[in-house]
Amino acid sequence: MILFQGVHKEYPRTGAALTDVTFHLRKGEFTFVTGPSGAGKTTLVKLVTMEERPTSGTVRVSGYASDRIRTRDIPALRRRLGIVFQDFRLLKNRTARENVAFALEVTGASAEQISPKVLRTLAAVGLSDKADHLPSELSGGEQQRVAIARALVNDPFILLADEPTGNLDPKVALDILRVFKDINLRGMAVLLVTHDRTLLGEHPRARIIELDQGRIVRDTANGGGAAG
Amino acid sequence: MAYTSREAFFAFRRSPLLTALSIATIAFALYTLSVFGLVWTNIDRVLEGVEERVEVIAYLVDGTDPTETSALMREVAAYPEVDSIAYLSKEDALERARAELTDYAELYEDLEANPLPASVEIALRDGFRDASDVGDVATRVARFPFVEEIKYGEDWVQKLDFLQDLSLFLGLVMGGVFAAIAFVAIGATINIVLISREDEIAIMKMVGATRAFIARPLVIEGFAKGVIGAVVALVLLTLTYSLLEQRVVSLTFYSPLQVAGGVLLGGALGAVASIVTLRRHLSSW
Numbered sequence A: 001m002i003l004f005q006g007v008h009k010e011y012p013r014t015g016a017a018l019t020d021v022t023f024h025l026r027k028g029e030f031t032f033v034t035g036p037s038g039a040g041k042t043t044l045v046k047l048v049t050m051e052e053r054p055t056s057g058t059v060r061v062s063g064y065a066s067d068r069i070r071t072r073d074i075p076a077l078r079r080r081l082g083i084v085f086q087d088f089r090l091l092k093n094r095t096a097r098e099n100v101a102f103a104l105e106v107t108g109a110s111a112e113q114i115s116p117k118v119l120r121t122l123a124a125v126g127l128s129d130k131a132d133h134l135p136s137e138l139s140g141g142e143q144q145r146v147a148i149a150r151a152l153v154n155d156p157f158i159l160l161a162d163e164p165t166g167n168l169d170p171k172v173a174l175d176i177l178r179v180f181k182d183i184n185l186r187g188m189a190v191l192l193v194t195h196d197r198t199l200l201g202e203h204p205r206a207r208i209i210e211l212d213q214g215r216i217v218r219d220t221a222n223g224g225g226a227a228g
Numbered sequence B: 001m002a003y004t005s006r007e008a009f010f011a012f013r014r015s016p017l018l019t020a021l022s023i024a025t026i027a028f029a030l031y032t033l034s035v036f037g038l039v040w041t042n043i044d045r046v047l048e049g050v051e052e053r054v055e056v057i058a059y060l061v062d063g064t065d066p067t068e069t070s071a072l073m074r075e076v077a078a079y080p081e082v083d084s085i086a087y088l089s090k091e092d093a094l095e096r097a098r099a100e101l102t103d104y105a106e107l108y109e110d111l112e113a114n115p116l117p118a119s120v121e122i123a124l125r126d127g128f129r130d131a132s133d134v135g136d137v138a139t140r141v142a143r144f145p146f147v148e149e150i151k152y153g154e155d156w157v158q159k160l161d162f163l164q165d166l167s168l169f170l171g172l173v174m175g176g177v178f179a180a181i182a183f184v185a186i187g188a189t190i191n192i193v194l195i196s197r198e199d200e201i202a203i204m205k206m207v208g209a210t211r212a213f214i215a216r217p218l219v220i221e222g223f224a225k226g227v228i229g230a231v232v233a234l235v236l237l238t239l240t241y242s243l244l245e246q247r248v249v250s251l252t253f254y255s256p257l258q259v260a261g262g263v264l265l266g267g268a269l270g271a272v273a274s275i276v277t278l279r280r281h282l283s284s285w
């Protein structure tokens, strides 16, 4: 699934963002990645999507390895990942339905395939009745649901979410967490990045990987203590 | 497919001025290239008619020994450039002059002595008829001591030759300059499109779009600009041609196949300019 082995990541000007990061995400697992701002959480997500490559060590994602993957393989990898951001990243001039359809269009799917799949996915995040709304006509929580639907529509094996509740008020944040939990119950792995500790309490059975200054300081899959 | 057809021609709306500039420069590139090409073709046609008759004529000193003349003929006939060689005696020369210049026939009546020299006429093979080959043969023939004078490659033939080379040179240089400007303009248009669609392209990359998918509508657009530019050039060229036709006698125009080739060349120019720019900007994923 996803395997980090001795990963170091240094940026040209800011130096080490991740140091000796090793972990293994299994099929269907729900994992929180947490830690203070600047701990390296976003960098970790970018390593999974191969937007960044490790300075040393290896990242393996579903058969692709960071030291061997070619640029032209990356689109195929991305289609196996569902990605959600803090700022939703929806196209402003397109409706909810069109935003979700966009992810399928890009893969070259036909219009006949796209339409029913988009509606099914919007239903799965509870937005059937707002399919024809523009982002500006939706609340923050609803926009994030559209973004989640877009991430799901290509049937990825994992949903990656980088601070998905960061722009939402606490009550809505819990709603969104519930959407991720529902999706996870249907068998899809979730990797949810958050610095919001109250969210962790809402899902006690989830695995927690805690980062601080680029190092894993806790991984509950390894007995809950600090990882070596 | 839906994406490609929806997004192509986005730049036409987004930056009409740069789009117009791209089309205009492609049009000028092809126009200059094709005008000089037309000059080249027409000079070529004239020269072809002349070159078929290109020969070197060696006038012989009066009283040259016939054995020396035939030795010259044998040697010169063996040159690789030479197709055929013929001897024209003083009498033959006079007869020909009388026949060719009937209007001035009285010039050649009542002559006490024949003023025309005997000569050897050397015709050159196809492929050895340009100015330098002809001059070369002439130089070698002139070395025979009893050759009094050599005549070859009329002045105006050499001038046309030069004009032909010049038109090729000017066509390539000016066409090349405009093509380069077209490249830059198309690149700039694509930059604007890429910047104004930064968010969209980032999302496309995130959800697994390939480079080809993102590039396709922009390349199609570049191709379309090139074709439109070529059509504009064709209109200008046709106008220029018909203006010249009214003043100068029969000129040849391009064949339909060449015109189609020119239009495709414009399209290719636009597409290649787009691909080059996109390669630079869509390199990281």
Ligand SMILES: Nc1ncnc2c1ncn2[C@@H]1O[C@H](COP(=O)(O)OP(=O)(O)O)[C@@H](O)[C@H]1O
Binding pocket: A011, A012, A013, A014, A015, A016, A017, A035, A036, A037, A038, A039, A040, A041, A042, A043, A044
């Ligand atoms: N593109 C980048 N270039 C240079 N330095 C970066 C870049 N992205 C992140 N960093 C640095 O790496 C460290 C970790 O950043 P990040 O992964 O964004 O942390 P987090 O998401 O936990 O806040 C920070 O010190 C940050 O300044």
Ligand SMILES: [Mg+2]
Binding pocket: A041, A042, A043, A162
């Ligand atoms: Mg971050």
